Structures are given as C-alpha cells and as structure tokens.
Amino acid sequence: MKALVYEGPGCLTLTEVPDPLPKPDEVILEVTAAGVCGTDHHLVAGELGVPEGTIPGHETAGKVVACGSDVSGWAEGDAAVGYGQVICGSCAACTGGHANRCTRPQGFGMARPGGFAQYLAIPVASLVPLPTGVDPAVGAIATDAIATPFHALTTVGRVQKGETVAIIGAGGLGLHAVSLARHLGAGNIVVVDPSTEARALAIDFGANEVLDPAEHEQPGRALRKLAGGVDAAFEFVGRASTVEAGLASLNPGGRLVVVGVGHEEPRLPPIIRFIGMELTVTGSFGSTMDDISTVLNLIDAGQIDTSHSVSQRVGLAEAPALFAGPPGPARTVIEPWNCEKGENSD
Numbered sequence: 001m002k003a004l005v006y007e008g009p010g011c012l013t014l015t016e017v018p019d020p021l022p023k024p025d026e027v028i029l030e031v032t033a034a035g036v037c038g039t040d041h042h043l044v045a046g047e048l049g050v051p052e053g054t055i056p057g058h059e060t061a062g063k064v065v066a067c068g069s070d071v072s073g074w075a076e077g078d079a080a081v082g083y084g085q086v087i088c089g090s091c092a093a094c095t096g097g098h099a100n101r102c103t104r105p106q107g108f109g110m111a112r113p114g115g116f117a118q119y120l121a122i123p124v125a126s127l128v129p130l131p132t133g134v135d136p137a138v139g140a141i142a143t144d145a146i147a148t149p150f151h152a153l154t155t156v157g158r159v160q161k162g163e164t165v166a167i168i169g170a171g172g173l174g175l176h177a178v179s180l181a182r183h184l185g186a187g188n189i190v191v192v193d194p195s196t197e198a199r200a201l202a203i204d205f206g207a208n209e210v211l212d213p214a215e216h217e218q219p220g221r222a223l224r225k226l227a228g229g230v231d232a233a234f235e236f237v238g239r240a241s242t243v244e245a246g247l248a249s250l251n252p253g254g255r256l257v258v259v260g261v262g263h264e265e266p267r268l269p270p271i272i273r274f275i276g277m278e279l280t281v282t283g284s285f286g287s288t289m290d291d292i293s294t295v296l297n298l299i300d301a302g303q304i305d306t307s308h309s310v311s312q313r314v315g316l317a318e319a320p321a322l323f324a325g326p327p328g329p330a331r332t333v334i335e336p337w338n339c340e341k342g343e344n345s346d
Contacts, residue, residue: 002316002336003117006054009046012320017055020113020121024070029080029122033313034115035059035141036322036332038171043109044323050110057334058084058108060115060122061130061140071124079130081139081296082115082122083289084108089125100151100286115140116319118336128292131300137313137333138306139296141172145331146304147287147295148259149177149234153184155291156284157232157257161185164227167207168246169236169260170198172331175205177234179305182206183298190227192219192245204308213245220248230254238262247279255280314338 003017022028034057042048043056050056060082064074074080085105087094093101108114113121130139153159165186167177170193181189182205191202192211199210211226213219223245224230231254233246238260246256247269258281268274268281298304310331314322315338322332 001118003055003113004057004316004319004334006044006050006056007052010044010323012044012056012323014316014320017117020119022066022068022071022121023123024068025125026068026121026123027064027071027074027080027127028066029060029062029082029120030065031060031062031115031118031120031336032079032136033061033140034334034336035137035143035145035172036319036327036334037144038327040109040116041323041327048110054110055113055115055117056109057114057116058082058110059140059144059331060108060120061136061143062115062120065119074124074127079132079136079139080127081130081143081292082108082120083126083128083292084144084286086112086123086126097288099288116316116334116336118316126289128289128296131296133300134296135306135310137310137335138299140333141309141331142295142299142306143292144286145172145309146176146180146299146306147292148284149173149236150180150295151287151291152234152257152259152284153177153180153232156282157234157255159184159186159232162187163231164188164190164229164251166190166192166223166227166230166233166246166249167202167236168192168223168233168242170195170202171236171327173259174198174234174236175201176309177236178202178205178207183304188227190223190230192223192242201308206305213242218248220245223249232257234259236260238264240264240266243281247281250277250279252277253279255282257282257284259284
C-alpha cells in the first residue's frame with residue numbers, strides 16, 4: 001500500500017509499505033479520510049521524538065475490508081472512525097470511564113501506524129460506527145478536532161445557556177469550540193486569535209465578537225472589557241501568555257479550561273484575587289469514545305454545523321507539501337485513495 005512515512009525532521013515521504021494484516025481482535029480499515037492535526041505538524045518537524053519509519057495520522061475514517069478471527073459485531077463494508085489511541089483497559093482511568101486519561105495508551109500515528117496510508121489495522125475496541133449521513137472527511141476530524149472541544153466544553157467546562165464564553169486560539173479545535181458553544185446555548189462567544197483569517201472564520205463558525213491580542217498590551221483585560229466579563233474561557237494554544245489572558249478575563253466564579261498543550265509555566269493571579277473570586281482552572285485532554293459517538297450523532301442530526309470544517313482535501317502525493325508551513329485554521333483532510341489522481345479540491 002501507499003503511505004506517508006516520517007523519515008526524520010521535516011521529511012515526510014510517500015512510499016510503498018507492506019499491507020497490514022489484522023490480529024485476532026483487529027479489523028483492517030480502508031482509509032477514506034485522515035485529518036491533519038497540529039500534532040502531526042509537530043511530529044513531522046521532529047519535535048515529538050517518534051522513530052523514523054512512523055506513519056502519522058490519528059484522525060481516521062474508513063470502511064472495514066477485513067476482520068480478525070475473534071472479531072464480532074463488525075463486517076466488511078461497515079463505515080467507522082477510529083479512536084486516536086489504543087487504551088490499556090485496565091488502569092484506574094480506563095475502568096472508571098475516563099479512557100482519555102489512560103496511563104498506558106498507544107497512540108495511532110506515534111506508537112502505532114497511523115492513518116496517513118491506504119489501510120490501517122485497528123482493534124475493534126477503538127472503533128466507533130460512522131453514521132451514513134456524515135461525510136467521512138468530517139467524521140475523521142470529528143474524532144479530535146470536534147470531540148476534544150466537545151469534551152472540554154461539556155464534561156469539563158460545563159457551559160450553560162446564556163453564559164459568556166471566550167475561545168482563545170482559533171485553530172481546528174478552537175473553531176469547532178465556537179460551533180459547540182453556539183450549540184450549547186452560550187449567550188456571547190468571543191474569539192481571540194492574532195490571525196486575520198482565523199478571526200474571519202470564527203465569525204463564520206458562530207462567534208459574536210473577535211479580538212486581535214496583538215493590538216493590546218494586556219489582552220486579558222481587553223478581552224474582559226470586550227466580553228463584559230467571561231464565565232468560561234477555553235484556551236487552545238498552550239502558552240503561558242494565553243492562559244494568563246484567559247484568567248484575567250474571568251468573572252467571579254469563572255472557570256478557565258486549558259486544552260492547549262505546552263511546557264511553559266503560567267502565573268496565577270495574586271492569591272487574594274484568585275480565592276476571593278473563586279476562580280477555577282482545570283485541564284482537559286482529548287475525549288472518550290462516548291464523546292465521539294455523541295458528536296457524530298449530533299452532526300448526523302444537523303445540530304452541529306460542519307459546513308466550514310474541512311478547508312482542503314488532498315491526496316497522499318500532495319500531502320507532504322502541507323508540512324512546509326504552519327497549520328492553518330480549520331482542517332485539511334488527506335484522502336489516500338486520491339493519490340493516483342492527484343486530486344486537490346476545497
């Protein structure tokens with residue numbers, strides 16, 4: 001089969017590799033679509049330490065073309081999306097229903113071959129049915145770009161109707177957080193991003209107002225003034241400055257949910273302000289398979305607008321060029337079976 005293989009920092013090569021064979025508890029997916037995430041950009045840049053020979057890609061949709069000997073409940077032709085990792089199933093997080101916190105996960109596109117290929121071996125325990133009414137490209141990105149902010153806004157952030165919500169960082173996750181906040185009934189949605197394109201897309205996704213942090217010496221205060229105070233802020237960048245801006249924007253009793261991943265150390269407000277205002281700061285990581293299933297059903301029912309979700313569709317042959325620059329807003333999707341045709345369409 002054809003696959004994109006990581007061969008060192010900055011080097012992603014289209015090559016022929018052996019077709020995968022299913023283990024007893026696995027199926028083989030013919031990959032219909034694979035989303036390109038910011039994590040994939042970090043991987044290809046050599047920042048994640050994955051070994052050469054890795055096939056990236058953790059947002060995958062496809063159809064079953066072969067089943068392992070112990071597989072039941074799935075048949076050839078079934079459409080599915082893949083959970084982004086194989087969980088251990090036995091740690092306290094897994095047994096407690098928090099698979100996103102598994103202590104021994106094997107991530108697709110990192111510890112296991114990913115979806116930037118024509119076929120993918122995947123355990124049935126990591127499969128979620130894809131409703132017939134959902135475009136596979138949207139289904140693929142829903143496993144992360146939509147399910148991750150869904151988990152952050154519902155399970156962790158508990159957004160309520162009428163609340164003022166701030167979305168800091170309007171990449172693929174942040175833009176879908178806007179749509180989800182609108183679905184959850186937020187009264188005012190303000191998006192913060194330095195990119196003119198991202199801010200314009202945020203309006204398309206349902207934001208009420210946008211803010212360019214580069215125009216303000218203290219973006220957090222500017223956000224607070226523009227929004228009239230924020231009840232729930234969601235940070236999708238992973239930098240100390242954006243976490244601090246989210247904190248500075250909060251109303252008394254406000255909560256900040258940090259989704260962006262990074263290594264910087266943000267500062268808390270003075271203790272008297274932090275405790276006196278009863279502020280909450282918490283992290284949110286990934287999603288569960290139940291989150292993914294819920295999101296897919298909401299998309300199928302037309303309750304989440306995904307009309308702006310896929311910005312570009314490319315074949316395998318064109319995909320390496322995507323990694324020459326930073327990821328853009330929304331999501332590019334690789335359609336592996338377009339590699340022979342060289343198709344490229346918006």
